[in-house]
Amino acid sequence: MSTAPALLELRGVTKQFRAARAAVQALDGIHLDVRSREVVGLVGESGCGKSTLGRIVSRVIEPTSGERLWKGRPYREYEGAASRPERLAIQMIFQDPYASLNPRMRIVDIVGEAPVVHGLVPRAEREGYVAAILERVGLDASLMRRFPHQFSGGQRSRIGIARALAVKPSFLVCDEAVAALDVSIQAQVLNLFMRLREELALTYLFISHDLGVVRHLSDRVVVMYLGRIVESGPTAELYAKPNHPYTQALIAEVPRIEARHRAYAAIRGEIPSALDPPKGCHFHPRCPHAFARCREEVPALRRIAPGRHSACHLNETPP
Amino acid sequence: MSAPLLEVQGLRTHFFTREGVVKAVDDVNLTLERGRILGLVGESGSGKSMTGYSILGLVDPPGRIVEGRIALNGVELTTLGEAGWRKLRGERIAMIFQDPMMTLNPVLRIDTQMVEAVLAHQRVSRAAALEMSRDALARVGIASPDERLRAYPHQFSGGMRQRVAIAIAILNRPDLIIADEPTTALDVTVQGQILSQMQALCRESGTGLIWITHDLSVVAGLADDISVMYAGRVVESGPVDDVLDHPMHPYTRGLLDSVPSHNTPGRPLAQIRGMTPSLLGLGEGCAFRTRCTRVVDGCSATPVSRTPATGRSLRCVNPMP
Numbered sequence: 001m002s003t004a005p006a007l008l009e010l011r012g013v014t015k016q017f018r019a020a021r022a023a024v025q026a027l028d029g030i031h032l033d034v035r036s037r038e039v040v041g042l043v044g045e046s047g048c049g050k051s052t053l054g055r056i057v058s059r060v061i062e063p064t065s066g067e068r069l070w071k072g073r074p075y076r077e078y079e080g081a082a083s084r085p086e087r088l089a090i091q092m093i094f095q096d097p098y099a100s101l102n103p104r105m106r107i108v109d110i111v112g113e114a115p116v117v118h119g120l121v122p123r124a125e126r127e128g129y130v131a132a133i134l135e136r137v138g139l140d141a142s143l144m145r146r147f148p149h150q151f152s153g154g155q156r157s158r159i160g161i162a163r164a165l166a167v168k169p170s171f172l173v174c175d176e177a178v179a180a181l182d183v184s185i186q187a188q189v190l191n192l193f194m195r196l197r198e199e200l201a202l203t204y205l206f207i208s209h210d211l212g213v214v215r216h217l218s219d220r221v222v223v224m225y226l227g228r229i230v231e232s233g234p235t236a237e238l239y240a241k242p243n244h245p246y247t248q249a250l251i252a253e254v255p256r257i258e259a260r261h262r263a264y265a266a267i268r269g270e271i272p273s274a275l276d277p278p279k280g281c282h283f284h285p286r287c288p289h290a291f292a293r294c295r296e297e298v299p300a301l302r303r304i305a306p307g308r309h310s311a312c313h314l315n316e317t318p319p
Numbered sequence: 320m321s322a323p324l325l326e327v328q329g330l331r332t333h334f335f336t337r338e339g340v341v342k343a344v345d346d347v348n349l350t351l352e353r354g355r356i357l358g359l360v361g362e363s364g365s366g367k368s369m370t371g372y373s374i375l376g377l378v379d380p381p382g383r384i385v386e387g388r389i390a391l392n393g394v395e396l397t398t399l400g401e402a403g404w405r406k407l408r409g410e411r412i413a414m415i416f417q418d419p420m421m422t423l424n425p426v427l428r429i430d431t432q433m434v435e436a437v438l439a440h441q442r443v444s445r446a447a448a449l450e451m452s453r454d455a456l457a458r459v460g461i462a463s464p465d466e467r468l469r470a471y472p473h474q475f476s477g478g479m480r481q482r483v484a485i486a487i488a489i490l491n492r493p494d495l496i497i498a499d500e501p502t503t504a505l506d507v508t509v510q511g512q513i514l515s516q517m518q519a520l521c522r523e524s525g526t527g528l529i530w531i532t533h534d535l536s537v538v539a540g541l542a543d544d545i546s547v548m549y550a551g552r553v554v555e556s557g558p559v560d561d562v563l564d565h566p567m568h569p570y571t572r573g574l575l576d577s578v579p580s581h582n583t584p585g586r587p588l589a590q591i592r593g594m595t596p597s598l599l600g601l602g603e604g605c606a607f608r609t610r611c612t613r614v615v616d617g618c619s620a621t622p623v624s625r626t627p628a629t630g631r632s633l634r635c636v637n638p639m640p
Contacts, residue, residue, distance in 0.1 A: 045506035045507065045508065045509075046477075046506055152594050153363075154594060182362035182363055182533060182595070183362065183533060183534075183535070183574055183577045183578060184362060184573060184574060184577050184590065184591040184594075185362075185594065186577065186579075187576075187577035187578075187579075187588040187589070187590040187591070188590045190579065190588055191587050191588055191590055194585070194587060195587075209506065209507065210579075211507070211580075212536070212578065212579045212580030213579050215579065215580065215584055216579035216580070216582060216584050216585065216588070217579075217584075217585075235584065236584070249508060250507060250508065253507045253508050253510070253511035254507060254536075254580070255507075255510075255514075255534065255536035255537045255539065255540050256536050256539065256540070256580055256581075257535055257536050257539045257563060257575065257578060257580070257581050258539070258581075259536075259539060259540050260539055260540065260559060260560055260563075261540070261543075261559070262540040263515065263518070267508050267511075267512075270476055270478050270479070270506070270508070270509055271506070
């Protein structure tokens, strides 16, 4: 498994957003490998940079520095018409099923436009092609002449997924793709994601703030805090024995059906502003174990066990 | 025995739209004792928020309460009239919204808003009102409240704004707080902090809390009792442990089975087929029957609420075994 070459690699990816008077370091030295057919869950709270990372992976925005590799070659080498299928191989699925579909377009155009424009499907065969994709995501193909407002939230999610699948991707970046859905509909869409993965041999970068959803779907989990990866590892191990104090807090705070009448032992404070992040380890002002070194020195993301990495000074300094 | 803090019986709130009558709340019963927390659970359009608004007298036309009783400390509210309800809101019953900016005025400092809320209901000096505001901020875990009182809402993070909204809700020491998804937009670590403070507040002050949410896991950790709503009706209610461990209504069972963290990772989730019906022109019968796996002939008649065990209620003719 670990010897297989990564489908996607990020090497020291950094992103700064500049405003009039300030710069925000949204991503700070991100290294990430995603292997073919793997589901990687990317978790973190608001402002941790997980959506920015998803957009950089899917070419929506460019990184400030660092390298993105697809099948071992830099993104910039995939230029020209011949590389078009490779450029289309990464597609994004968005959170808001209401805002991400053009309200004036019919479903057949929403789903069928890109494959025709990119020459994947002749215009004459468009409707048959769209019908097949709609069936695949569990929508009735006879509804393709309708507009987005004629569908429910769950159906719109499926339309968004159909639109992404229409250009034959192998890698889907799902940014909070089920966050807006009711529980019973969310279960249907999660099942769809799992089925499509099998049927189409897809790879997912599944971005979510919902640790329950991520645990259910992912092979491996990456935890971010304020622009940095603080921990990564196989899902079951990471949930069973989180290493980083932030991951521990995050997992402890997840409400669970089994946990009744609980006393919430919350960690202190909130994520600091990315405009003025704390020195050293970004988590140190909220960390119950912080010591002098944490306030000065950024902890490196180090291997703590096979397949597991964590960025915490506690792993090196005996308490 | 004295009257319960809140008793809602046979509440119906209907909306008279051009397309027809929408029965947003249709024969809802709820009971809440002092210092207890009731989780009111349902998906979008189930009527859970509208039940909360009805208790506060906040139903706008074309909607109105067409039937039912709402008694707070034994006093009937539906006959109060607008002036009476206005006096009650913010004093005896307070509301916390999902978006704290529903509560906060963006152009006024926090102290102005909080002092105003006190003076609207209590005959105290401005200095005393300010002191009460400071205390309320401290009670919801806001550090350096004196400094924060002089700030504007935009200077706070989302979690801090929600704490301020909660502080305003508890300012006049209400008997009942209705909270409508107040932590849904917040990060999980901040949600944990707010849940723990709400629990402590209710325990200390004897305030009753109705926590409206779509999230069964939050209710599991927070509430004493739970009422599950579907298409305007409470389909099942009872103590949290009883309902979550032994759900009787197929919808409750389906909801629980849909929660990812309640399932084996990687296995297909048990899903409820279909989707929530439109409340417009919803006819006779159990509204869940088109999605239900246990449907029988009797489901075409509207199920009555019955008491299958002490403290529980159920609207189903063919409950889970």
